[in-house]
Amino acid sequence: MDVNIHIKDRTGAIHTVQAPTDMAMNLMEVCKAYELPVEGTCGGMAMCASCQCYVLSDTALPAIQDDEEAMLSEAFYVKENSRLGCQIPITVDLEGLEVELAPEY
Template sequence: MDISIKITDRKGQAHEVKVPTDMGLNLMQVIQAYELEPLGTVGMCGGKLMCHTCQCYVQNDVDLPEKREEELGTLSRLLHVKSNSRLSCQIPITPDLEGLEIELAPLF
């Protein structure tokens, strides 16, 4: 089953992407696979909660997994954090994400 996700890149351009829910992907990997940002500027730590490059802002009310303590700790050290900030590496792709809209946070 594929779902649709709207991703606004750091230049403000919106992209609607189709994503399979049966491959065990996370949102960071989707951003990388669609090459929505230059190589190496999203997920520099490989999803190990050690950088800020996959931070995004959730723009609509979709049922996301709760932020774990590790994600909260990383977010507490970052710039440009908002109440709707998430690390895209911590959002697994599931059917519940149908219609999700995110905006990538600035790098600096």
């Protein structure tokens, strides 16, 4: 089953993408699959913040773990609604999720 996720890129364009829930992907990987400008330099280990995004919808997400919180505490352009895309697994609960990509460093 796929879920629809709405991603605002750095130019303000909104991309509605379909993300599979049965492939153990995360939001960073989905962005990369759709060739959206997300680096994911560390390969999804919560060590670089190059997949930082702002959550715009009130979609329930997994709680921030210590590694993600530590990385966000050192990242640029962090807001109250910042999350690392690599730490958001694609599940059926994400249907309708709206995010905006954080600015590049």
